[in-house]
Amino acid sequence: MVFETKRRLERLRQKMVEEGFQCFLISKMKNVLYLTGSSEGFLLLPETGDPQLLVSPLGLEEAKERAKGCQIIELRPGERIFERVAAFLADMKARKVFFDSLEFSSAQLLKERLELELKDGMGHLWNLRKVKDEGEIEKIAYACKLTSLGMKALRESLRIGVEERLLAAIAEYEMRKKGSDGTAFSTIVASGPRAAMPHATASSRTIQEGDVLVVDLGATVEGYASDMTRTFLLPRATEKAIELLDIVKRAQSKAFEGLKAGISCKEADSIARDIITKAGYGERFIHSLGHGLGLEVHEPPSLSQHETEILKEGYVVTVEPGIYIKGFGGFRVEDTVLVCRDGARRFTFDL
Ligand SMILES: [Mn+2]
Structure with missing residues (x-):
């Protein structure tokens, strides 16, 4: 230090x-x-x-x-x-x-x-x-590990009738217990129609059959943040919900695979946006692909259509495409990743 x-x-x-x-x-x-x-x-x-x-x-x-x-x-x-x-x-x-x-x-x-x-x-x-050194990368990776553990604990507690707020508490408790200094932002647990609001925090709504559930979670370690989102489908989710989540997952994994030093933020965003647009939901992808992350959860650069900046080795960014349909639900999958010379390294776990 x-x-x-x-x-x-x-x-x-x-x-x-x-x-x-x-x-x-x-x-x-x-x-x-x-x-x-x-x-x-x-x-x-x-x-x-x-x-x-x-x-x-x-x-x-x-x-x-x-x-x-x-x-x-x-x-x-x-x-x-x-x-x-x-x-x-x-x-x-x-x-x-x-x-x-x-x-x-x-x-x-x-x-x-x-x-x-x-x-x-x-x-x-x-x-x-923007360019993270070894010490910073270690802290962010650890914060991402804690977040993944919190997400896993939440998933294991997920059942019909449980309140969104309790699910948030379970995830946050797990992160704290394992070493988090606190949440990086207000935990989002948004179920059913509430999932269509990208910034909805946890409410008193209880989980219902057929719900879509969006969980956006982050820990902090020595000032460094992490950011992770998963979308869960409850039993009896509609065919349409299954299809929409599949599109988002496909866009997310393609964007992750294509991410590397030397491409522009706009190009990164386009990888995911093209897939969602071809599937017919381009207008429903209402935010950028991701953002830089470090001492703050949201840092430059923005991985958006308006940002021509070239990604460099050592940048830490999020990859988080989403589709939101009012009255129906929202779908977002987000990982925190390190931009490397030939690709990207994912810090948040595959779950
Ligand atoms: Mn994010």
């Missing part, structure tokens, strides 16, 4: 200097975690000298224990952080400053005090964060 955060900080600094900027202000928790190992603090990365981590008394212990490669500066209780940032930027005579996220009022304060050019530098951070 020490070498990794140091390498990340140096690469970001190099980009900053190349573009003629003197400082990078980093306030998003996941970016601070990625660059320092601590999820506490506000990071100032100057062109020379130690990065400075401004920390409130509340986060001081964590920062001291976990932050690597930077100088920790304790803020006074109630001290306004941007007063300190402004003073720091004035001291170093910064003129061009990158930020990852900046509230309008904070930007205004800086502009009032200093002659500054402020520019969104989040793209530089994403360029680093």
Whole structure:
């Protein structure tokens, strides 16, 4: 971790200097975690000298224990952080400053005090964060294993009359017990007509004969997420439901087989979309094929028709085609995978 955060900080600094900027202000928790190992603090990365981590008394212990490669500066209780940032930027005579996220009022304060050019530098951070290193891959793979175990426990508890919320609890309990730090998002357990809503969370509805059930689940391990969806058909599911799930599964496995470094996000999306369109449900595939995943569940790139970016070795993405028919149900199968040179490696289990 020490070498990794140091390498990340140096690469970001190099980009900053190349573009003629003197400082990078980093306030998003996941970016601070990625660059320092601590999820506490506000990071100032100057062109020379130690990065400075401004920390409130509340986060001081964590920062001291976990932050690597930077100088920790304790803020006074109630001290306004941007007063300190402004003073720091004035001291170093910064003129061009990158930020990852900046509230309008904070930007205004800086502009009032200093002659500054402020520019969104989040793209530089994403360029680093998109390519996962060994340590990150290990954490994501572990989170995916826990998610698969949770999904398996849910499947084993699946019966007529059980509440969606109980099924969610069973899956989450299993993940927790095996080592998850928490869910990566609100677990989706959507049965019957509710399955047609891609973002429905678990409700008090009970599972009925003939239901379609969509379960979307994720764990976290040391800040890293996982994402997995399975669609289950209850006894007496209709012929149409069986057919629709088959189409989605076919689209999903073809997209997985075709995924590799060197193809574009759009091309990846097209593999699945063409299959679903040929089957007559193109209009019902209402989202993109997938998304990047790491410290956040949804990261760039988006595997969509609008994204021409080329996938690189080391990207972790989801592959999740779906078909949704209002009043009838929804069908989605999702795995988290690593993009490799000649293909993709699946982290979530085959179940
Ligand atoms: Mn997803």
